[in-house]
Amino acid sequence: MNARVPVIMALLLSCPPLSAAAQNPTFSSKVEAIRVDVLVTERGKPVLGLGPGDFEIFDNGVGQQVDLVSFDRQPLNVILTLDMSDSVIGERLANLRVAGRGVLDGLKTGDRAALVTFSHAVSLGADLTVDLARVRIALEQTRPSGYTSVVDASFAGMMIGESDAGRALVIVFSDGLDTSSWLAPEAVLEIAKRSDAVVYAVSAGADQDGGFLRDLGEQTGGRLFEIESTSKLSAIFVQVLEEFRRRYVLSYSPTGVSADGWHQLTVRVKGRNATVKARRGYLAGK
Amino acid sequence: MKTGLAAAFVTLALMDAAFAQPGATKPPGTRAPAVQTPAAQTAKSARWLQNFRSWLQAVAEHRPGEKDGPADRVGRMTEGELDAVRADLFSLVRIHQERRAGVVTYKDEPFTLSGIETLLGLTGEAAARSDANRVLKRAAILHGDVAMLVVPYGSNPIGCSTRLAVIVRDGRPIGDRCVGVHWVMGQALLDATRPDPAKDPMVALWYEATIAFLIERRDFANADRQIDRGAVLFPDAPGLLFEHGYYHEILASRGLQSAVQASKTDDRSASAHLKEAEGLFRRALASNPDFIEARVHHGAVLGALRRHGEAADELRKAAAAAAAEDVVLRYYAELFLGDEEQALGGNDSARAHYSEASTLLPSAQSPWIALSALARRGGNRVEALSAIRRALDLHSSQQDRREDPWWEYYSWLNQNSVTRLRDLYRPFVEGVPQ
Numbered sequence: 218m219n220a221r222v223p224v225i226m227a228l229l230l231s232c233p234p235l236s237a238a239a240q241n242p243t244f245s246s247k248v249e250a251i252r253v254d255v256l257v258t259e260r261g262k263p264v265l266g267l268g269p270g271d272f273e274i275f276d277n278g279v280g281q282q283v284d285l286v287s288f289d290r291q292p293l294n295v296i297l298t299l300d301m302s303d304s305v306i307g308e309r310l311a312n313l314r315v316a317g318r319g320v321l322d323g324l325k326t327g328d329r330a331a332l333v334t335f336s337h338a339v340s341l342g343a344d345l346t347v348d349l350a351r352v353r354i355a356l357e358q359t360r361p362s363g364y365t366s367v368v369d370a371s372f373a374g375m376m377i378g379e380s381d382a383g384r385a386l387v388i389v390f391s392d393g394l395d396t397s398s399w400l401a402p403e404a405v406l407e408i409a410k411r412s413d414a415v416v417y418a419v420s421a422g423a424d425q426d427g428g429f430l431r432d433l434g435e436q437t438g439g440r441l442f443e444i445e446s447t448s449k450l451s452a453i454f455v456q457v458l459e460e461f462r463r464r465y466v467l468s469y470s471p472t473g474v475s476a477d478g479w480h481q482l483t484v485r486v487k488g489r490n491a492t493v494k495a496r497r498g499y500l501a502g503k
Numbered sequence: 504m505k506t507g508l509a510a511a512f513v514t515l516a517l518m519d520a521a522f523a524q525p526g527a528t529k530p531p532g533t534r535a536p537a538v539q540t541p542a543a544q545t546a547k548s549a550r551w552l553q554n555f556r557s558w559l560q561a562v563a564e565h566r567p568g569e570k571d572g573p574a575d576r577v578g579r580m581t582e583g584e585l586d587a588v589r590a591d592l593f594s595l596v597r598i599h600q601e602r603r604a605g606v607v608t609y610k611d612e613p614f615t616l617s618g619i620e621t622l623l624g625l626t627g628e629a630a631a632r633s634d635a636n637r638v639l640k641r642a643a644i645l646h647g648d649v650a651m652l653v654v655p656y657g658s659n660p661i662g663c664s665t666r667l668a669v670i671v672r673d674g675r676p677i678g679d680r681c682v683g684v685h686w687v688m689g690q691a692l693l694d695a696t697r698p699d700p701a702k703d704p705m706v707a708l709w710y711e712a713t714i715a716f717l718i719e720r721r722d723f724a725n726a727d728r729q730i731d732r733g734a735v736l737f738p739d740a741p742g743l744l745f746e747h748g749y750y751h752e753i754l755a756s757r758g759l760q761s762a763v764q765a766s767k768t769d770d771r772s773a774s775a776h777l778k779e780a781e782g783l784f785r786r787a788l789a790s791n792p793d794f795i796e797a798r799v800h801h802g803a804v805l806g807a808l809r810r811h812g813e814a815a816d817e818l819r820k821a822a823a824a825a826a827a828e829d830v831v832l833r834y835y836a837e838l839f840l841g842d843e844e845q846a847l848g849g850n851d852s853a854r855a856h857y858s859e860a861s862t863l864l865p866s867a868q869s870p871w872i873a874l875s876a877l878a879r880r881g882g883n884r885v886e887a888l889s890a891i892r893r894a895l896d897l898h899s900s901q902q903d904r905r906e907d908p909w910w911e912y913y914s915w916l917n918q919n920s921v922t923r924l925r926d927l928y929r930p931f932v933e934g935v936p937q
Contacts, residue, residue: 333895337907337910338868338897338907338910339868339872339894339895340895341892341895341896363910364758364910365758369872372872372875372876372891373872373891373894373895376875376879376887376888376891377891379884379887379888380888394757394758394761394762395757395758396757396758397758397909397910398757399838399868399869399872399873399909400872400873400876404876404880405876407880408876408879408880411879411880411882502882
């Protein structure tokens with residue numbers, strides 16, 4: 218596994234899902250609360266117990282007032298987005314199923330899960346539900362075949378994640394290069410700038426280019442795990458879930474910044490030498 | 504496209520060994536024919552002659568397009584045996600053309616003109632002209648059939664010297680194998696047809712049909728070889744120009760570029776391949792402006808080169824000119840046009856074209872994914888979610904690739920190999936003189 222980024226902090230932005238107003242924030246006349254999903258670490262370990270006064274957020278360089286901080290209170294929406302192309306067979310398929318079950322076992326009451334699978338086609342094995350047994354059954358029923366549309370599937374995973382107001386974690390697993398997506402990687406990365414979902418990706422196999430998944434992880438505040446073998450896939454999936462649970466969800470109302478366009482974000486923790494890795498920003502308006 | 508596991512295999516040329524072109528250079532193993540007296544003749548049939556007769560028998564007995572006994576026998580021949588057979592055939596044809604009197608000894612075997620005619624099946628005018636076209640063409644078809652039907656992919660039953668190809672699966676190189684010697688045999692045999700293979704419609708059809716087959720099977724190592732020779736013989740044939748352009752378009756595709764670069768088989772970038780494809784499609788259209796499939800691909804390649812205005816124009820022409828029954832071509836044109844309109848800032852028009860693609864093929868997933876992404880980029884989450892749900896509702900995990908032609912775009916030909924091969928075989932099956 219590649220652990221070049223030992224400490225991760227993610228920043229998740231959220232407008233109210235499916236809200237028409239959220240599509241066009243007008244910060245000067247109508248303040249929209251921006252939700253920010255954050256992980257803070259020191260020496261590789263999560264920093265716990267922080268409050269609103271401990272954070273500084275700069276939106277396009279303009280300091281913002283942090284209104285609210287919550288930690289491990291909001292239910293999660295976990296979207297397993299799993300490669301079921303020809304190459305996911307035998308032990309690799311078995312390990313993937315074990316890893317998926319591990320994530321489902323780690324969910325708490327109120328958390329929801331969905332299963333998106335992909336080969337050349339993208340399929341919704343199970344829509345977001347608190348009925349995790351349904352997702353488990355769908356996971357067992359998946360059968361590999363065909364090419365790899367990881368770009369289309371990542372987009373679909375993010376869209377399913379956005380379909381609910383909960384915190385969306387998209388876990389993408391793929392062992393191949395994209396061979397059949399309609400969408401271009403650049404288009405999905407552009408859309409990710411607007412998305413609430415945080416994408417963690419696991420890319421298995423030697424000599425592969427994890428470029429798209431790496432960029433998607435960084436864009437959304439998640440990260441990419443590159444592995445040679447799937448033998449420890451379950452541990453990685455569980456690690457992703459635990460890491461996601463240890464994030465703070467901050468909220469602020471942007472002031473003094475334009476309503477549209479790209480908003481560069483900087484998040485700091487006051488008075489500590491904490492490592493903060495956040496998504497780079499968000500795209501507002503049309 | 505093949506179904507099952509093998510469908511994800513493609514091959515890329517890594518190395519290539521030059522085969523002697525008949526008529527241009529002397530095949531290896533050829534001895535200069537010498538005139539000898541009948542006393543020097545030997546009654547004992549040498550092993551080479553037995554092999555040669557056996558091969559000729561297979562050529563005569565093979566039913567075009569079938570995996571039959573003769574094809575299986577030829578498929579078991581070694582590369583050395585095939586080299587020798589080819590050299591012997593060309594030598595005997597040359598001896599016949601020289602029309603020397605008496606008996607000519609070749610490889611210690613005595614031959615008369617009539618003996619060669621009998622051996623090669625030359626009769627009537629063909630014998631008078633030393634025209635071995637019939638056996639050459641039938642043999643080319645046999646070797647093409649052996650390559651397509653007998654020699655299994657991923658193995659090399661006849662030994663491999665320097666001809667290698669990288670096997671790519673799921674976009675990643677996973678090994679290598681030999682490039683098919685039977686394709687080289689077919690080329691060499693057809694190159695020897697008279698008076699000029701470059702003016703022979705059967706030869707042109709053999710290249711078009713076999714290249715179509717190889718592209719559909721994503722066997723680019725052998726397609727590369729066929730395309731190169733076909734381009735030399737028929738530089739202005741629209742069908743071959745199209746296939747050549749398609750080959751470059753495929754090599755520029757996302758799914759192959761990583762493998763191409765990783766295998767170090769090709770140092771050309773995707774952009775270089777796209778430019779090559781654009782020029783070839785343009786030439787195909789110059790030869791045949793009604794070539795709708797070439798126009799669709801030309802538009803797609805122009806779009807990939809970010810020449811969006813030209814791309815949109817070309818795709819509009821293609822969509823308008825495509826016949827009602829050419830649903831897949833119209834689908835491609837509308838789908839690509841959606842992307843081009845989007846790139847040009849015409850989101851409403853893009854939506855209309857994606858929707859039209861979806862109307863043409865309601866079971867296709869790509870238009871709905873495109874509509875969802877278009878809506879999401881425009882900030883409309885409701886429409887984006889609705890469209891992605893439509894896309895996901897369409898498909899189970901066992902989705903048939905044929906339901907969305909986009910998944911087949913890099914291996915689909917409007918006039919596919921089955922049709923072309925049927926046209927190629929028909930005269931031979933019906934006994935029409937060649």
